[in-house]
Amino acid sequence: MSLELQLLLLAWGTLVGLDLVSVPQAMIARPLVAGPIAGAMLGDVATGLQLGVLFELFQYDILPMGATRYPEYGPATVAAVSAAHAATGTLGLGLGALVGLITAMAGGLSLHALRQLNTRAVRRAAAALEAGDPRVLERLHAAGILRDAVRAAVVTAFGLLLAQVVRAYLAGALPPHGVALLNVAAVGAALAAGTAGTLRLVGRGPSLRWFAAGVVGGTVVAWLR
Amino acid sequence: MSPPLTRARPGLVRSLLRLFTVQGSWNYERMQGLGIGVAEEPLLRNLRAEVGDDGVAYRAAVARGAHFFNAHPYLCGLAVGAAARAEHDGVPPEQVERLRTALCGPLGSLGDRLVWAGWLPLTSGLALIAVALGLGLRAIVAFVVVYNVGHVALRWWALRAGWRYGAQVAQALREPLLQRATALSAPAMALVVGAALPLVAQYLSSAFFGWARVALAGVVAGGFGLLWWQRARLTGVRLGLALLAVAALAGWLWP
Amino acid sequence: MSIALYRLDDRLIHGQVVVGWGKPLNVGFIVLVDDAVRASAWEQELYRMGVPPEIEVVFASTEEALQRLAEWERDPRVGILVAGDIDTLAALTANSHRVSRVNVGGLHHRPGRSERLRYVYLSDAEAAQLKTLAARGVEVTAQDVPTAAPVPLKDFT
Numbered sequence: 340m341s342l343e344l345q346l347l348l349l350a351w352g353t354l355v356g357l358d359l360v361s362v363p364q365a366m367i368a369r370p371l372v373a374g375p376i377a378g379a380m381l382g383d384v385a386t387g388l389q390l391g392v393l394f395e396l397f398q399y400d401i402l403p404m405g406a407t408r409y410p411e412y413g414p415a416t417v418a419a420v421s422a423a424h425a426a427t428g429t430l431g432l433g434l435g436a437l438v439g440l441i442t443a444m445a446g447g448l449s450l451h452a453l454r455q456l457n458t459r460a461v462r463r464a465a466a467a468l469e470a471g472d473p474r475v476l477e478r479l480h481a482a483g484i485l486r487d488a489v490r491a492a493v494v495t496a497f498g499l500l501l502a503q504v505v506r507a508y509l510a511g512a513l514p515p516h517g518v519a520l521l522n523v524a525a526v527g528a529a530l531a532a533g534t535a536g537t538l539r540l541v542g543r544g545p546s547l548r549w550f551a552a553g554v555v556g557g558t559v560v561a562w563l564r
Numbered sequence: 565m566s567p568p569l570t571r572a573r574p575g576l577v578r579s580l581l582r583l584f585t586v587q588g589s590w591n592y593e594r595m596q597g598l599g600i601g602v603a604e605e606p607l608l609r610n611l612r613a614e615v616g617d618d619g620v621a622y623r624a625a626v627a628r629g630a631h632f633f634n635a636h637p638y639l640c641g642l643a644v645g646a647a648a649r650a651e652h653d654g655v656p657p658e659q660v661e662r663l664r665t666a667l668c669g670p671l672g673s674l675g676d677r678l679v680w681a682g683w684l685p686l687t688s689g690l691a692l693i694a695v696a697l698g699l700g701l702r703a704i705v706a707f708v709v710v711y712n713v714g715h716v717a718l719r720w721w722a723l724r725a726g727w728r729y730g731a732q733v734a735q736a737l738r739e740p741l742l743q744r745a746t747a748l749s750a751p752a753m754a755l756v757v758g759a760a761l762p763l764v765a766q767y768l769s770s771a772f773f774g775w776a777r778v779a780l781a782g783v784v785a786g787g788f789g790l791l792w793w794q795r796a797r798l799t800g801v802r803l804g805l806a807l808l809a810v811a812a813l814a815g816w817l818w819p
Numbered sequence: 820m821s822i823a824l825y826r827l828d829d830r831l832i833h834g835q836v837v838v839g840w841g842k843p844l845n846v847g848f849i850v851l852v853d854d855a856v857r858a859s860a861w862e863q864e865l866y867r868m869g870v871p872p873e874i875e876v877v878f879a880s881t882e883e884a885l886q887r888l889a890e891w892e893r894d895p896r897v898g899i900l901v902a903g904d905i906d907t908l909a910a911l912t913a914n915s916h917r918v919s920r921v922n923v924g925g926l927h928h929r930p931g932r933s934e935r936l937r938y939v940y941l942s943d944a945e946a947a948q949l950k951t952l953a954a955r956g957v958e959v960t961a962q963d964v965p966t967a968a969p970v971p972l973k974d975f976t
Contacts, residue, residue, distance in 0.1 A: 530765055734865045
């Protein structure tokens with residue numbers, strides 16, 4: 340993969356990581372967007388779509404509320420697409436998932452570290468903030484955004500590097516049925532996570548019936564196709 | 565309070581733009597506080613003009629604006645607008661603080677229900693269905709556009725409603741469209757994501773054959789059971805990594 | 820079914836309560852115990868706006884809560900009781916043996932408090948108060964949402 344392409348993916352992953360929490364929360368951080376666009380950059384939309392869908396399911400497992408810590412799937416999906424791209428087609432699902440899940444965990448850790456850095460900066464500036472100095476306030480805020488951009492770039496770079504390593508050392512080493520097993524594990528885990536996360540949102544109230552109706556409807560359509 | 569209203573428009577636009585960064589300096593101590601303060605500041609500039617005051621009222625209001633706050637990011641505008649308006653209306657400082665505090669919970673809960681548990685999974689579920697049915701990149705573009713029409717409209721409405729109602733902001737939340745959208749979003753999301761799951765399962769397993777399909781059904785059922793009963797310990801990401809490790813080991817041992 | 824969760828949370832009723840706990844528990848009512856909110860009509864209106872119509876919200880002063888606790892515990896629906904400060908919840912446990920578990924869901928930064936967990940800031944006096952509660956046989960754990968692991972008291976005081 341050329342350096343230009345790697346840099347393009349790095350830029351995209353950084354934007355995606357910045358979007359999740361900081362600016363502008365337009366949900367390009369959703370794997371379903373991050374993945375296919377990364378795929379398009381590599382000229383491999385199909386792989387991008389597949390990993391986008393796969394990680395979108397993992398994303399359903401997460402509710403971004405308050406101080407809860409959660410994995411970050413945006414830059415992770417970009418890295419996953421990069422890893423799966425070389426393996427061509429469905430064969431890359433498992434390898435992509437491996438790279439993506441590890442990167443997602445790293446992303447979650449980095450978000451926690453960022454928030455601690457921000458907390459420390461706020462504590463240091465407490466006096467100026469209490470005095471109502473608008474310039475200090477704006478500078479702190481801008482520094483936070485900048486920190487997040489750096490964080491997103493570092494996480495994406497880590498993911499892309501991991502993708503290179505996996506492509507170089509793992510892709511050829513696995514026998515065909517090993518690859519198939521990895522794919523089954525990846526898709527199975529994603530579907531289980533997506534279903535569990537959705538059911539937590541749906542709850543045991545009246546919406547549960549609507550969910551059941553949806554599952555039946557979707558199954559019928561899938562059957563007829 | 566007519567002077568601030570007539571001069572408010574440029575302030576409101578600037579405030580809205582800043583609201584798109586509201587979580588940019590999210591921290592454990594003040595959470596969204598700094599972002600709220602930054603977004604509120606353009607609406608407070610009129611206070612500098614108060615005669616014989618030397619900017620004391622303005623600075624005090626800016627300091628209050630940056631105190632602890634946390635709610636849904638898209639609805640923060642309601643708090644920004646309402647607090648700024650209350651500052652203009654001469655509401656006593658303790659009351660402004662009380663208003664901000666009282667807004668955290670309701671705006672968080674409403675936004676989480678309307679967006680995180682409603683609009684977002686609803687539109688994302690529709691996009692998943694479209695991808696599974698073969699619409700490809702068009703589905704992704706449609707998702708980004710449709711989702712953000714709702715997103716931006718909500719942010720803009722929230723800021724304007726907050727500024728309009730000030731301390732009476734509860735009236736803004738009574739808005740029938742908002743209440744109806746929140747009530748409808750839960751069953752609509754459930755139906756759509758429910759329908760998306762089997763279609764996506766088919767889409768992702770299209771290249772699987774024979775034993776792989778049987779194994780997939782087993783993995784999904786087992787994985788779901790584990791996630792459901794061990795919800796405080798097991799997360800999707802851990803389940804995924806554990807299953808991949810088992811699969812890699814099995815694939816390596818397989819003769 | 821009674822009250823499934825006695826929660827300490829200074830944001831009182833928010834998304835973690837309504838969506839995070841409310842959905843999986845299928846909550847039918849939420850009791851908000853806070854003397855200031857009980858006395859303020861506009862604040863009550865706000866809190867009610869954040870909750871779906873099928874969930875009843877009851878506002879109570881500490882005094883009223885003490886009197887009605889038995890009634891809520893007999894309620895066939897599942898309920899959550901939320902209080903914003905330790906004093907209020909401690910008062911409820913002092914005169915009653917019904918409250919056997921307390922969930923610390925979120926107490927945020929304030930002057931005098933120091934960080935114990937990402938979502939729990941306590942002053943030394945507050946930490947001591949929680950320990951007193953625990954010494955009386957109340958199980959005190961911190962847990963913001965059901966998908967997080969509960970943290971035992973000794974790990975954050």
